[in-house]
Amino acid sequence: MWSLLLLLAAAVLYPAPAWLMAMSALSFAWVASLGVSELRGQHMPYSKFWHAIVVSGSGQKKRAERLLPSRAAMLMAYTPALVAAAAAFAVPGAVEGLRAQLLAGALAVHFLKRVLEVLFIHRYSGSMPLNTALLISSSYVLITVGMIYSLHLAARLPDPPVNLLYPGMLVFAIGIAGNFYHHYLLSKLRKGNNDDKEYKIPKGGLFGLVACPHYLFEIAGFFGFAMISQTVYALAMASGSAAYLAGRSCSTRRWYKSKFEDYPDRIKALVPYIF
Incomplete structure:
Protein backbone atom coordinates (compact mmCIF):
# COMPACT_ATOMS: atom_id res chain seq x y z
CA MET A 1 0.00 0.00 0.00
CA TRP A 2 2.72 2.47 0.99
CA SER A 3 4.76 1.53 -2.07
CA LEU A 4 1.79 2.27 -4.29
CA LEU A 5 1.27 5.66 -2.63
CA LEU A 6 4.96 6.52 -3.03
CA LEU A 7 4.87 5.58 -6.71
CA LEU A 8 1.76 7.67 -7.21
CA ALA A 9 3.36 10.64 -5.43
CA ALA A 10 6.51 10.33 -7.53
CA ALA A 11 4.38 10.35 -10.68
CA VAL A 12 2.48 13.56 -9.89
CA LEU A 13 4.64 15.60 -7.46
CA TYR A 14 7.95 17.37 -7.66
CA PRO A 15 10.50 16.01 -5.17
CA ALA A 16 10.91 18.23 -2.11
CA PRO A 17 13.70 18.70 0.44
CA ALA A 18 13.19 17.17 3.86
CA TRP A 19 12.55 20.52 5.57
CA LEU A 20 9.76 21.34 3.13
CA MET A 21 8.21 17.91 3.64
CA ALA A 22 8.26 18.50 7.39
CA MET A 23 6.79 21.99 7.05
CA SER A 24 4.07 20.65 4.77
CA ALA A 25 3.18 17.92 7.27
CA LEU A 26 3.02 20.41 10.14
CA SER A 27 0.94 22.85 8.10
CA PHE A 28 -1.50 20.08 7.17
CA ALA A 29 -1.79 18.98 10.80
CA TRP A 30 -2.48 22.52 11.99
CA VAL A 31 -5.16 23.30 9.40
CA ALA A 32 -6.79 19.88 9.76
CA SER A 33 -6.88 20.30 13.55
CA LEU A 34 -9.10 23.33 13.03
CA GLY A 35 -11.60 21.01 11.35
CA VAL A 36 -11.56 18.73 14.39
CA SER A 37 -12.16 21.77 16.58
CA GLU A 38 -15.15 22.71 14.44
CA LEU A 39 -16.61 19.24 14.91
CA ARG A 40 -16.19 19.62 18.66
CA GLY A 41 -18.01 22.93 18.63
CA GLN A 42 -14.87 25.01 19.19
CA HIS A 43 -15.39 27.49 16.37
CA MET A 44 -13.10 30.21 15.15
CA PRO A 45 -14.43 33.56 16.40
CA TYR A 46 -16.38 34.70 13.35
CA SER A 47 -19.66 33.98 11.54
CA LYS A 48 -22.99 32.86 12.92
CA PHE A 49 -21.41 30.25 15.20
CA TRP A 50 -19.74 32.78 17.45
CA HIS A 51 -20.74 35.61 19.75
CA ALA A 52 -17.95 37.97 20.77
CA ILE A 53 -19.04 38.48 24.36
CA VAL A 54 -17.95 37.27 27.75
CA VAL A 55 -19.65 37.45 31.11
CA SER A 56 -17.82 39.54 33.66
CA GLY A 57 -17.69 38.82 37.36
CA SER A 58 -20.64 41.15 37.95
CA GLY A 59 -22.75 39.20 35.47
CA GLN A 60 -22.75 41.98 32.90
CA LYS A 61 -21.81 41.27 29.29
CA LYS A 62 -18.85 43.06 27.77
CA ARG A 63 -16.70 42.80 24.66
CA ALA A 64 -13.92 40.29 25.05
CA GLU A 65 -11.48 42.17 22.86
CA ARG A 66 -11.23 44.82 20.21
CA LEU A 67 -13.70 44.15 17.40
CA LEU A 68 -13.79 45.25 13.80
CA PRO A 69 -16.86 45.48 11.56
CA SER A 70 -17.04 42.18 9.68
CA ARG A 71 -16.59 43.75 6.25
CA ALA A 72 -13.44 45.60 7.29
CA ALA A 73 -12.11 42.48 9.02
CA MET A 74 -12.62 40.28 5.97
CA LEU A 75 -10.92 42.85 3.75
CA MET A 76 -8.01 42.75 6.18
CA ALA A 77 -8.04 38.95 5.95
CA TYR A 78 -7.92 38.70 2.15
CA THR A 79 -6.19 41.79 0.78
CA PRO A 80 -2.60 41.04 1.93
CA ALA A 81 -2.70 37.61 0.25
CA LEU A 82 -3.93 39.24 -2.96
CA VAL A 83 -1.06 41.73 -2.78
CA ALA A 84 1.44 38.92 -2.10
CA ALA A 85 0.26 36.89 -5.11
CA ALA A 86 0.31 39.91 -7.42
CA ALA A 87 3.68 41.08 -6.08
CA ALA A 88 5.26 37.75 -7.02
CA PHE A 89 5.22 38.88 -10.65
CA ALA A 90 7.39 41.88 -9.72
CA VAL A 91 10.01 39.83 -7.83
CA PRO A 92 12.79 38.72 -10.21
CA GLY A 93 12.83 34.94 -10.59
CA ALA A 94 9.86 34.34 -8.30
CA VAL A 95 7.59 33.03 -11.05
CA GLU A 96 9.77 31.27 -13.58
CA GLY A 97 7.94 29.49 -16.37
CA LEU A 98 4.32 29.00 -17.32
CA ARG A 99 3.41 26.76 -14.37
CA ALA A 100 4.60 29.30 -11.79
CA GLN A 101 2.90 32.15 -13.62
CA LEU A 102 -0.40 30.29 -13.77
CA LEU A 103 -0.19 29.37 -10.09
CA ALA A 104 0.51 32.95 -8.98
CA GLY A 105 -2.20 34.18 -11.34
CA ALA A 106 -4.73 31.68 -10.00
CA LEU A 107 -3.91 32.68 -6.40
CA ALA A 108 -4.32 36.35 -7.30
CA VAL A 109 -7.68 35.65 -8.98
CA HIS A 110 -8.81 33.60 -5.97
CA PHE A 111 -8.15 36.41 -3.48
CA LEU A 112 -9.35 39.14 -5.84
CA LYS A 113 -12.67 37.29 -6.07
CA ARG A 114 -12.83 37.17 -2.28
CA VAL A 115 -12.13 40.89 -1.96
CA LEU A 116 -14.78 41.73 -4.56
CA GLU A 117 -17.28 39.46 -2.81
CA VAL A 118 -16.62 41.25 0.47
CA LEU A 119 -17.20 44.61 -1.22
CA PHE A 120 -20.19 43.78 -3.42
CA ILE A 121 -21.74 40.36 -2.64
CA HIS A 122 -21.65 39.37 1.02
CA ARG A 123 -23.93 40.98 3.56
CA TYR A 124 -22.58 41.46 7.07
CA SER A 125 -24.23 42.24 10.37
CA GLY A 126 -21.64 41.31 12.98
CA SER A 127 -18.10 41.86 14.15
CA MET A 128 -14.80 40.02 14.24
CA PRO A 129 -11.96 40.27 16.78
CA LEU A 130 -8.94 42.10 15.43
CA ASN A 131 -6.70 39.22 16.49
CA THR A 132 -8.77 36.78 14.44
CA ALA A 133 -8.60 38.98 11.35
CA LEU A 134 -4.83 39.24 11.73
CA LEU A 135 -4.49 35.46 12.22
CA ILE A 136 -6.54 34.68 9.10
CA SER A 137 -4.68 37.32 7.10
CA SER A 138 -1.23 36.07 8.07
CA SER A 139 -2.27 32.47 7.41
CA TYR A 140 -3.43 33.27 3.88
CA VAL A 141 -0.25 35.22 3.18
CA LEU A 142 1.90 32.32 4.40
CA ILE A 143 -0.10 29.83 2.32
CA THR A 144 0.17 32.02 -0.78
CA VAL A 145 3.89 32.69 -0.39
CA GLY A 146 4.51 29.05 0.56
CA MET A 147 2.82 27.72 -2.59
CA ILE A 148 4.71 30.12 -4.83
CA TYR A 149 8.05 29.50 -3.10
CA SER A 150 7.69 25.71 -3.04
CA LEU A 151 7.14 25.76 -6.80
CA HIS A 152 10.08 28.15 -7.18
CA LEU A 153 12.29 25.53 -5.49
CA ALA A 154 11.21 23.01 -8.13
CA ALA A 155 11.75 25.37 -11.09
CA ARG A 156 14.85 23.59 -12.37
CA LEU A 157 13.77 20.03 -11.55
CA ASP A 195 -28.88 44.83 9.70
CA ASP A 196 -31.06 41.87 8.75
CA LYS A 197 -29.92 39.01 11.00
CA GLU A 198 -32.66 36.54 10.04
CA TYR A 199 -31.31 33.23 8.73
CA LYS A 200 -33.12 31.08 6.20
Whole structure:
Protein backbone atom coordinates (compact mmCIF):
# COMPACT_ATOMS: atom_id res chain seq x y z
CA MET A 1 0.00 0.00 0.00
CA TRP A 2 2.72 2.47 0.99
CA SER A 3 4.76 1.53 -2.07
CA LEU A 4 1.79 2.27 -4.29
CA LEU A 5 1.27 5.66 -2.63
CA LEU A 6 4.96 6.52 -3.03
CA LEU A 7 4.87 5.58 -6.71
CA LEU A 8 1.76 7.67 -7.21
CA ALA A 9 3.36 10.64 -5.43
CA ALA A 10 6.51 10.33 -7.53
CA ALA A 11 4.38 10.35 -10.68
CA VAL A 12 2.48 13.56 -9.89
CA LEU A 13 4.64 15.60 -7.46
CA TYR A 14 7.95 17.37 -7.66
CA PRO A 15 10.50 16.01 -5.17
CA ALA A 16 10.91 18.23 -2.11
CA PRO A 17 13.70 18.70 0.44
CA ALA A 18 13.19 17.17 3.86
CA TRP A 19 12.55 20.52 5.57
CA LEU A 20 9.76 21.34 3.13
CA MET A 21 8.21 17.91 3.64
CA ALA A 22 8.26 18.50 7.39
CA MET A 23 6.79 21.99 7.05
CA SER A 24 4.07 20.65 4.77
CA ALA A 25 3.18 17.92 7.27
CA LEU A 26 3.02 20.41 10.14
CA SER A 27 0.94 22.85 8.10
CA PHE A 28 -1.50 20.08 7.17
CA ALA A 29 -1.79 18.98 10.80
CA TRP A 30 -2.48 22.52 11.99
CA VAL A 31 -5.16 23.30 9.40
CA ALA A 32 -6.79 19.88 9.76
CA SER A 33 -6.88 20.30 13.55
CA LEU A 34 -9.10 23.33 13.03
CA GLY A 35 -11.60 21.01 11.35
CA VAL A 36 -11.56 18.73 14.39
CA SER A 37 -12.16 21.77 16.58
CA GLU A 38 -15.15 22.71 14.44
CA LEU A 39 -16.61 19.24 14.91
CA ARG A 40 -16.19 19.62 18.66
CA GLY A 41 -18.01 22.93 18.63
CA GLN A 42 -14.87 25.01 19.19
CA HIS A 43 -15.39 27.49 16.37
CA MET A 44 -13.10 30.21 15.15
CA PRO A 45 -14.43 33.56 16.40
CA TYR A 46 -16.38 34.70 13.35
CA SER A 47 -19.66 33.98 11.54
CA LYS A 48 -22.99 32.86 12.92
CA PHE A 49 -21.41 30.25 15.20
CA TRP A 50 -19.74 32.78 17.45
CA HIS A 51 -20.74 35.61 19.75
CA ALA A 52 -17.95 37.97 20.77
CA ILE A 53 -19.04 38.48 24.36
CA VAL A 54 -17.95 37.27 27.75
CA VAL A 55 -19.65 37.45 31.11
CA SER A 56 -17.82 39.54 33.66
CA GLY A 57 -17.69 38.82 37.36
CA SER A 58 -20.64 41.15 37.95
CA GLY A 59 -22.75 39.20 35.47
CA GLN A 60 -22.75 41.98 32.90
CA LYS A 61 -21.81 41.27 29.29
CA LYS A 62 -18.85 43.06 27.77
CA ARG A 63 -16.70 42.80 24.66
CA ALA A 64 -13.92 40.29 25.05
CA GLU A 65 -11.48 42.17 22.86
CA ARG A 66 -11.23 44.82 20.21
CA LEU A 67 -13.70 44.15 17.40
CA LEU A 68 -13.79 45.25 13.80
CA PRO A 69 -16.86 45.48 11.56
CA SER A 70 -17.04 42.18 9.68
CA ARG A 71 -16.59 43.75 6.25
CA ALA A 72 -13.44 45.60 7.29
CA ALA A 73 -12.11 42.48 9.02
CA MET A 74 -12.62 40.28 5.97
CA LEU A 75 -10.92 42.85 3.75
CA MET A 76 -8.01 42.75 6.18
CA ALA A 77 -8.04 38.95 5.95
CA TYR A 78 -7.92 38.70 2.15
CA THR A 79 -6.19 41.79 0.78
CA PRO A 80 -2.60 41.04 1.93
CA ALA A 81 -2.70 37.61 0.25
CA LEU A 82 -3.93 39.24 -2.96
CA VAL A 83 -1.06 41.73 -2.78
CA ALA A 84 1.44 38.92 -2.10
CA ALA A 85 0.26 36.89 -5.11
CA ALA A 86 0.31 39.91 -7.42
CA ALA A 87 3.68 41.08 -6.08
CA ALA A 88 5.26 37.75 -7.02
CA PHE A 89 5.22 38.88 -10.65
CA ALA A 90 7.39 41.88 -9.72
CA VAL A 91 10.01 39.83 -7.83
CA PRO A 92 12.79 38.72 -10.21
CA GLY A 93 12.83 34.94 -10.59
CA ALA A 94 9.86 34.34 -8.30
CA VAL A 95 7.59 33.03 -11.05
CA GLU A 96 9.77 31.27 -13.58
CA GLY A 97 7.94 29.49 -16.37
CA LEU A 98 4.32 29.00 -17.32
CA ARG A 99 3.41 26.76 -14.37
CA ALA A 100 4.60 29.30 -11.79
CA GLN A 101 2.90 32.15 -13.62
CA LEU A 102 -0.40 30.29 -13.77
CA LEU A 103 -0.19 29.37 -10.09
CA ALA A 104 0.51 32.95 -8.98
CA GLY A 105 -2.20 34.18 -11.34
CA ALA A 106 -4.73 31.68 -10.00
CA LEU A 107 -3.91 32.68 -6.40
CA ALA A 108 -4.32 36.35 -7.30
CA VAL A 109 -7.68 35.65 -8.98
CA HIS A 110 -8.81 33.60 -5.97
CA PHE A 111 -8.15 36.41 -3.48
CA LEU A 112 -9.35 39.14 -5.84
CA LYS A 113 -12.67 37.29 -6.07
CA ARG A 114 -12.83 37.17 -2.28
CA VAL A 115 -12.13 40.89 -1.96
CA LEU A 116 -14.78 41.73 -4.56
CA GLU A 117 -17.28 39.46 -2.81
CA VAL A 118 -16.62 41.25 0.47
CA LEU A 119 -17.20 44.61 -1.22
CA PHE A 120 -20.19 43.78 -3.42
CA ILE A 121 -21.74 40.36 -2.64
CA HIS A 122 -21.65 39.37 1.02
CA ARG A 123 -23.93 40.98 3.56
CA TYR A 124 -22.58 41.46 7.07
CA SER A 125 -24.23 42.24 10.37
CA GLY A 126 -21.64 41.31 12.98
CA SER A 127 -18.10 41.86 14.15
CA MET A 128 -14.80 40.02 14.24
CA PRO A 129 -11.96 40.27 16.78
CA LEU A 130 -8.94 42.10 15.43
CA ASN A 131 -6.70 39.22 16.49
CA THR A 132 -8.77 36.78 14.44
CA ALA A 133 -8.60 38.98 11.35
CA LEU A 134 -4.83 39.24 11.73
CA LEU A 135 -4.49 35.46 12.22
CA ILE A 136 -6.54 34.68 9.10
CA SER A 137 -4.68 37.32 7.10
CA SER A 138 -1.23 36.07 8.07
CA SER A 139 -2.27 32.47 7.41
CA TYR A 140 -3.43 33.27 3.88
CA VAL A 141 -0.25 35.22 3.18
CA LEU A 142 1.90 32.32 4.40
CA ILE A 143 -0.10 29.83 2.32
CA THR A 144 0.17 32.02 -0.78
CA VAL A 145 3.89 32.69 -0.39
CA GLY A 146 4.51 29.05 0.56
CA MET A 147 2.82 27.72 -2.59
CA ILE A 148 4.71 30.12 -4.83
CA TYR A 149 8.05 29.50 -3.10
CA SER A 150 7.69 25.71 -3.04
CA LEU A 151 7.14 25.76 -6.80
CA HIS A 152 10.08 28.15 -7.18
CA LEU A 153 12.29 25.53 -5.49
CA ALA A 154 11.21 23.01 -8.13
CA ALA A 155 11.75 25.37 -11.09
CA ARG A 156 14.85 23.59 -12.37
CA LEU A 157 13.77 20.03 -11.55
CA PRO A 158 12.40 17.65 -14.19
CA ASP A 159 8.64 17.85 -14.51
CA PRO A 160 6.64 14.99 -12.92
CA PRO A 161 5.78 12.20 -15.39
CA VAL A 162 2.07 13.08 -15.16
CA ASN A 163 1.33 16.70 -16.05
CA LEU A 164 -1.69 18.01 -14.14
CA LEU A 165 -1.25 21.67 -15.08
CA TYR A 166 -4.16 22.06 -17.49
CA PRO A 167 -6.57 19.73 -15.64
CA GLY A 168 -5.68 21.78 -12.56
CA MET A 169 -6.66 24.99 -14.30
CA LEU A 170 -10.01 23.43 -15.19
CA VAL A 171 -10.60 22.23 -11.62
CA PHE A 172 -9.65 25.68 -10.30
CA ALA A 173 -12.04 27.39 -12.74
CA ILE A 174 -14.91 25.08 -11.72
CA GLY A 175 -14.12 25.65 -8.06
CA ILE A 176 -14.02 29.43 -8.22
CA ALA A 177 -17.15 29.66 -10.38
CA GLY A 178 -19.16 27.27 -8.19
CA ASN A 179 -17.98 28.98 -5.01
CA PHE A 180 -18.98 32.41 -6.34
CA TYR A 181 -22.39 31.21 -7.51
CA HIS A 182 -23.29 29.71 -4.15
CA HIS A 183 -21.98 32.76 -2.29
CA TYR A 184 -24.30 34.81 -4.48
CA LEU A 185 -27.23 32.57 -3.54
CA LEU A 186 -26.38 32.96 0.15
CA SER A 187 -26.28 36.74 -0.19
CA LYS A 188 -29.82 36.70 -1.56
CA LEU A 189 -31.12 35.15 1.67
CA ARG A 190 -30.68 38.48 3.47
CA LYS A 191 -33.00 41.39 2.84
CA GLY A 192 -31.78 44.63 1.34
CA ASN A 193 -29.88 45.85 4.39
CA ASN A 194 -26.95 44.61 6.42
CA ASP A 195 -28.88 44.83 9.70
CA ASP A 196 -31.06 41.87 8.75
CA LYS A 197 -29.92 39.01 11.00
CA GLU A 198 -32.66 36.54 10.04
CA TYR A 199 -31.31 33.23 8.73
CA LYS A 200 -33.12 31.08 6.20
CA ILE A 201 -32.59 27.66 4.63
CA PRO A 202 -30.54 28.23 1.44
CA LYS A 203 -32.10 27.15 -1.83
CA GLY A 204 -30.90 26.74 -5.40
CA GLY A 205 -27.73 25.28 -6.86
CA LEU A 206 -26.49 22.34 -4.81
CA PHE A 207 -28.10 23.58 -1.57
CA GLY A 208 -30.82 20.99 -2.07
CA LEU A 209 -28.19 18.27 -1.71
CA VAL A 210 -25.58 19.61 0.73
CA ALA A 211 -25.45 22.25 3.45
CA CYS A 212 -22.24 23.85 2.18
CA PRO A 213 -21.75 23.59 -1.58
CA HIS A 214 -19.66 26.79 -1.42
CA TYR A 215 -17.16 24.88 0.72
CA LEU A 216 -17.20 21.95 -1.69
CA PHE A 217 -16.22 24.25 -4.56
CA GLU A 218 -13.66 26.04 -2.38
CA ILE A 219 -12.01 22.66 -1.77
CA ALA A 220 -12.03 22.09 -5.54
CA GLY A 221 -10.26 25.41 -5.98
CA PHE A 222 -7.54 24.46 -3.50
CA PHE A 223 -6.99 21.12 -5.20
CA GLY A 224 -6.79 23.09 -8.45
CA PHE A 225 -3.82 24.95 -6.91
CA ALA A 226 -2.28 21.60 -5.95
CA MET A 227 -2.71 20.21 -9.45
CA ILE A 228 -1.30 23.35 -11.09
CA SER A 229 1.81 23.39 -8.89
CA GLN A 230 2.20 19.64 -8.24
CA THR A 231 4.17 20.36 -5.06
CA VAL A 232 3.94 18.60 -1.71
CA TYR A 233 3.21 21.87 0.08
CA ALA A 234 0.25 22.79 -2.14
CA LEU A 235 -1.17 19.28 -1.77
CA ALA A 236 -0.80 19.49 2.01
CA MET A 237 -2.63 22.84 2.07
CA ALA A 238 -5.42 21.50 -0.15
CA SER A 239 -5.83 18.41 2.04
CA GLY A 240 -5.74 20.42 5.26
CA SER A 241 -8.28 22.91 3.89
CA ALA A 242 -10.54 20.01 2.88
CA ALA A 243 -10.38 18.62 6.42
CA TYR A 244 -11.13 22.01 7.96
CA LEU A 245 -14.03 22.76 5.62
CA ALA A 246 -15.43 19.26 6.12
CA GLY A 247 -15.55 19.91 9.86
CA ARG A 248 -17.10 23.32 9.31
CA SER A 249 -19.68 21.83 6.92
CA CYS A 250 -20.73 19.32 9.57
CA SER A 251 -21.08 22.15 12.09
CA THR A 252 -23.14 24.17 9.61
CA ARG A 253 -25.49 21.27 8.92
CA ARG A 254 -25.85 20.66 12.67
CA TRP A 255 -26.62 24.38 13.14
CA TYR A 256 -29.30 24.32 10.42
CA LYS A 257 -30.87 21.25 12.01
CA SER A 258 -30.99 23.01 15.38
CA LYS A 259 -32.54 26.19 13.96
CA PHE A 260 -35.04 24.75 11.46
CA GLU A 261 -37.29 21.83 12.38
CA ASP A 262 -38.10 21.26 8.70
CA TYR A 263 -34.47 21.06 7.57
CA PRO A 264 -34.42 17.97 5.27
CA ASP A 265 -32.53 14.91 6.51
CA ARG A 266 -31.54 14.08 2.94
CA ILE A 267 -29.23 17.10 2.77
CA LYS A 268 -25.67 16.03 3.48
CA ALA A 269 -22.94 18.25 4.90
CA LEU A 270 -20.49 18.57 2.00
CA VAL A 271 -20.58 15.83 -0.66
CA PRO A 272 -23.95 15.03 -2.31
CA TYR A 273 -25.41 11.64 -1.27
CA ILE A 274 -22.21 10.66 0.57
CA PHE A 275 -21.09 12.98 3.40
